[in-house]
Amino acid sequence: MSQANKSIQEKTEQLTKLVAWFDGDDFSIEEALSKYKIAEKLAEEIESDLLTLKNEINIVKNKFDSEK
Amino acid sequence: MEKSINPQPLYSVSDFIAVMNQTLEFAYPSVEIEGEIASFKVNQEKFVFFDIKDSAGSIGCFMTIWQLRVPIEDGMRVVVSAVPKLTQWGKFSLTIKSIRPSGEGALKKSFELLKIKLEKEGLFAPERKRQIPTLPQHIAVISSTGAAGYADFIKILNDRWGGLKVDVANVQIQGQGSPDQIIRAINFFNQQEKLPELIIIIRGGGSADDLSTFNDELLVRAIAGSRIPTLVGVGHETDQSLADMVADVRASTPSNAAVIIVPDKNEIIRNSKMYIDSLVPRIAQAIDQQKTEIKSQLTIILQKIENTVDEHLISIINLKNILMQLNPNTVLDRGYAIVRGLIKKGLTIEIETNKAILEAEVKNVTSK
Numbered sequence: 001m002s003q004a005n006k007s008i009q010e011k012t013e014q015l016t017k018l019v020a021w022f023d024g025d026d027f028s029i030e031e032a033l034s035k036y037k038i039a040e041k042l043a044e045e046i047e048s049d050l051l052t053l054k055n056e057i058n059i060v061k062n063k064f065d066s067e068k
Numbered sequence: 069m070e071k072s073i074n075p076q077p078l079y080s081v082s083d084f085i086a087v088m089n090q091t092l093e094f095a096y097p098s099v100e101i102e103g104e105i106a107s108f109k110v111n112q113e114k115f116v117f118f119d120i121k122d123s124a125g126s127i128g129c130f131m132t133i134w135q136l137r138v139p140i141e142d143g144m145r146v147v148v149s150a151v152p153k154l155t156q157w158g159k160f161s162l163t164i165k166s167i168r169p170s171g172e173g174a175l176k177k178s179f180e181l182l183k184i185k186l187e188k189e190g191l192f193a194p195e196r197k198r199q200i201p202t203l204p205q206h207i208a209v210i211s212s213t214g215a216a217g218y219a220d221f222i223k224i225l226n227d228r229w230g231g232l233k234v235d236v237a238n239v240q241i242q243g244q245g246s247p248d249q250i251i252r253a254i255n256f257f258n259q260q261e262k263l264p265e266l267i268i269i270i271r272g273g274g275s276a277d278d279l280s281t282f283n284d285e286l287l288v289r290a291i292a293g294s295r296i297p298t299l300v301g302v303g304h305e306t307d308q309s310l311a312d313m314v315a316d317v318r319a320s321t322p323s324n325a326a327v328i329i330v331p332d333k334n335e336i337i338r339n340s341k342m343y344i345d346s347l348v349p350r351i352a353q354a355i356d357q358q359k360t361e362i363k364s365q366l367t368i369i370l371q372k373i374e375n376t377v378d379e380h381l382i383s384i385i386n387l388k389n390i391l392m393q394l395n396p397n398t399v400l401d402r403g404y405a406i407v408r409g410l411i412k413k414g415l416t417i418e419i420e421t422n423k424a425i426l427e428a429e430v431k432n433v434t435s436k
Contacts, residue, residue, distance in 0.1 A: 008231070009203060012336065019343045022350050029358055032351050039347060043340040050333040053230030057222065059213060062256055064239045064249040 008049050015042045081158075088154045101127070101162070102147045102170055105140055116140075120148060120162070131164035137247065137284045138169060139181035145174040149244060166244060168280060175276045179283050182310060186285075191292050191314050198297045198316045201265045204329065206233040208257040208264035208296070210250055213238045217272025217322035221301070224323045229330035235264060241271040247284035254290045266329065267296045269311065270322040273304040282309035291315055301325030397422065 018039040021027060079087065103120035110116050116131045118140070129148065140146065147170045150162035169178040186192065211218040213236060225232070237253035240246040250269065257267055269291070271282075281287070282302050288310045291298050300311045301319030312318040319325035392398060396406065400422035409417035413433055419426040 012340075015340060015343060019347065022347055027354065029351070029354050032354065036344075036347050036351060040344050043344045046340050047337045050230065050337060055226055055230055055232045055234055057234045057236060059236045059238055060256070062237070064237060064252040064256070065245065 008046060011042050011046050015039055085154050092152045096152050098151060100147055100149050105142055105144045105146055108140055108142050128161040129164050130161055137286055138178045144177055145170045172276050175280055182285055200297045200299060200317050204265040206264045207266045207268060209234060209236045210239055210253045210269045211271060212241045215272055217270050221270050221322040221326050224326035228332045242278040242281050246281040247287040251287055251290040254294055258295055263296055266299060267294060268299045268325055270301045270325055272322060279303050279307055279309055282311035288314050299325055
């Protein structure tokens with residue numbers, strides 16, 4: 001689960017970089033379409049990952065009502 | 069105990085005191101008494117003595133300084149949990165197990181006294197505050213799992229984010245013994261082999277007395293001493309506790325604690341979509357720009373071709389004019405004639421004008 005979270009973070013960072021490329025000096029029409037497709041796929045993956053992931057809640061078994 | 073012929077038992081003084089203490093212990097193993105503090109003093113920085121009194125009575129009390137979890141001073145209204153005891157000098161006293169301020173005034177006073185003390189020690193200093201992880205993967209929650217504040221926290225957490233490992237210590241969050249339970253939970257998480265990245269202590273709103281748990285000196289010190297960064301969200305927006313103040317980050321409510329810890333996944337999804345949508349006009353704009361540039365370059369090229377063609381046309385016209393000037397017919401048109409044949413007296417020659425070709429005889433030749 002934690003790994004998946006890391007992956008979302010990585011994907012979000014990658015998407016941010018891709019979007020920044022479109023506003024940067026390196027922008028070229030030749031590459032724009034392939035980069036757009038990658039960005040679109042990343043956004044879809046981020047959405048799917050975020051909607052699928054559930055928190056893992058674990059109530060610890062230790063009792064805290066007395067010194068042990 | 070000495071034997072006696074008297075049916076009544078004969079005690080030594082110390083035996084009698086012991087019997088009295090046994091009787092008291094049997095009848096009142098523990099009592100809670102509310103009253104006002106008087107003659108408060110600490111001896112040898114270890115032993116605490118005071119009287120608890122009301123308008124009609126007063127009882128001496130004893131406890132050790134380590135049991136004193138909140139600051140106490142004369143005039144403060146308190147509830148003591150104690151064991152009644154007869155001392156070896158025959159004096160009746162209460163051995164205090166715990167003491168807590170009672171009533172809003174006393175709670176406030178106690179809060180202020182402890183706040184000043186801890187502030188002097190630098191426990192609330194901003195430079196002590198640690199940053200909490202931006203996107204933790206493993207967190208520890210200390211709360212009562214049956215409390216509304218805990219339910220709010222978990223709901224908001226689940227609504228906002230997924231994939232977190234959440235270890236929950238279910239503890240009492242109000243009343244006697246609650247600070248110790250929370251301290252044990254803090255210690256428990258701090259002793260784990262794989263430490264959580266953040267400890268979150270939460271409870272919803274309550275009365276000043278309910279929330280006084282979070283003004284316990286040992287609890288405040290345990291939060292300060294945690295090697296795991298801490299976030300405390302206790303009560304409502306307006307409530308302030310010493311636990312809040314000592315924590316690395318304070319949340320105004322349990323729900324706010326969840327908001328601080330994790331980003332909102334729905335917002336991230338919205339932003340991702342917005343990013344993608346913003347790229348289409350960006351590409352269209354770039355294509356338009358490229359088209360305009362190509363158009364302008366084509367115009368320049370066409371202009372250059374036109375200019376070259378014009379230059380060549382002019383040259384051709386000039387050449388044509390020259391050629392026309394050089395055309396013999398043009399010369400003949402101007403009245404000249406071409407003479408063919410040997411120019412010798414008596415010989416016949418051919419003369420061509422613009423209109424006719426003549427045969428003529430040379431009558432005379434004179435040199436110029």
